[in-house]
Amino acid sequence: MAPITKTVTSLADGRELIYFDDADTTLTGERAVDARMLDPRPPTATMRQDVLTGDWISVAAARQNRVFLPPAHQDPLAPATPENPSEIPSNYDVAVFENRSPSFGPELGEADVAGLGFERTAPSYGRCEVVCFSPEHEGSFGTQTPSRARTVIEAWADRTAALSALPGIRQVFPFENRGQEIGVTLPHPHGQIYAYPYITPRTQRLMASVSELGPDMFERLLERERASERMLLSGEHWTAFVPFAARWPLEVHMLPHRHVPDFAATNDAEREELSHLYLELLRGIDAVYDTPTPYIAAWHQAPVNEMRDEIRMSLQLTSPRRAADRLKFLAGSEAAMGAWIGDVPPESSAELVREGIARARASQSPESVEESSQTIEGIA
CATH class of the missing domain: 3.30.428.10 (HIT-like)
Structure with a gap:
């Protein structure tokens, strides 16, 4: 069986997009260009320190504008069509891209998070990525085939290594939220990866x-x-x-x-x-x-x-x-x-x-x- 393959490209606003093709993929490997006209990315959010606990809270107001439970024909994680200019311009097996409205990033750097003090702030440096498990509109990790599950695991390993090497990243966290009861706003089978500055x-x-x-x-x-x-x-x-x-x-x-x-x-x-x-x-x-x-x-x-x-x-x-x-x-x-x-x-x-x-x-x-x-x- 052929190996899992990786293709790196970018979206119209400069965000990184990475395709991971299954070992038994039926795709040709051709990738369309993202031809959308996109607004500039939102500025990096600001963290505030809770003096009672020492915790850092990222205040990312741009997240308020994210899509909420769209119908299939408006799914932003589905492969793009003329009627749905989504985040992913080509058909895919597994796709990873930088979140358009991240909690951390897009700027990178060393955040001063040591110590404790009143009204301390720091940039929410870091990176947030979306990991799409399938081009289908609905599902979860558990609805995938073993071959597809293996591709997602390969993507997690690849992105953990890449994100760990970025400036200022202290910890990398892959996760999947599943179900509206958890607060999921997209039924598309996907997870996320957060790269924290602390x-x-x-x-x-x-x-x-x-x-x-x-x-x-x-x-x-x-x-x-x-x-x-x-x-x-x-x-x-x-x-x-x-x-x-x-x-x-x-x-x-x-x-x-x-x-x-x-x-x-x-x-x-x-x-x-x-x-x-x-x-x-x-x-x-x-x-x-x-x-x-x-x-x-x-x-x-x-x-x-x-x-x-x-x-x-x-x-x-x-x-x-x-x-x-x-x-x-x-x-x-x-x-x-x-x-x-x-x-x-x-x-x-x-x-x-x-x-x-x-x-x-x-x-x-x-x-x-x-x-x-x-x-x-x-x-x-």
């Missing part, structure tokens, strides 16, 4: 934990979870489980067995297995109830230049769905104090997800089940 608060707390428990914290964590009743799926290179102290009604983490700080550090075997195991996990999550599950799939990666030998990359997938027709909303204790109360015991959640995985497997064709079983070992 290390995020969540990762700073993780760094403190690793410093206290030791550099082998993730190795010990994985050993414990693999032996627990919260185990979901395991292959040669990856394991998925419901964590011991899950906050959300549905929460699944996935860790690589080998220590790798980010996607760029994974090898071909790890990426290949992940393309199957991750699909099985997401399809199982969708089969927990009769309708698709809203979620945030967050790929936590080590900072660009700190603790890369201690912090292991991980998936942390969370869903607010606590029953078929009920959602968990963050109210006083969680939203105001950060003091979480779990609605579902993690062991019960793990059983729900295992049942969903079993239902998803049963609905697959025999050929798909055989292909998956050759790549991963499911624990049900």
Whole structure:
């Protein structure tokens, strides 16, 4: 099979556009020029520091103008047509481009984020990219083929390496928001990648934990979870489980067995297995109830230049769905104090997800089940 291929071009306003073609692509490789007349890009937003916590808040007012749930014929992530001059001028398998209204960027630089003070500001340097998983109008990562999933993973690895090399970038974060309940404004199957000018608060707390428990914290964590009743799926290179102290009604983490700080550090075997195991996990999550599950799939990666030998990359997938027709909303204790109360015991959640995985497997064709079983070992 031919390798996944990459083509770099640009949009009419100078933003970078990158095509990634599947290994089994049916596309010719020809790319149209973006002939639109576009307004200049919005100026880089400004961050403000919260003196109570030290957190940096990017105030990106240009995001207020983004498209909200467009019909298929006006989908800005679909391949362009004469009637729909979208963001992507050609048909594609996977496409990545710079966000038109980013939370960080388009300017790059070293932001002064050290220390604490009153009314401190700094430019929201960085970069935000959109990753389109498919040219189809509706779907998610979990609705893709294994070949397409492998292409997206390759794009994540490529962009993690490229963004990590940009001036001033401290951390790179690929993620997928799925479902209107999460706040998704485009049904098109896509995710995003944020390249931050600081290390995020969540990762700073993780760094403190690793410093206290030791550099082998993730190795010990994985050993414990693999032996627990919260185990979901395991292959040669990856394991998925419901964590011991899950906050959300549905929460699944996935860790690589080998220590790798980010996607760029994974090898071909790890990426290949992940393309199957991750699909099985997401399809199982969708089969927990009769309708698709809203979620945030967050790929936590080590900072660009700190603790890369201690912090292991991980998936942390969370869903607010606590029953078929009920959602968990963050109210006083969680939203105001950060003091979480779990609605579902993690062991019960793990059983729900295992049942969903079993239902998803049963609905697959025999050929798909055989292909998956050759790549991963499911624990049900």
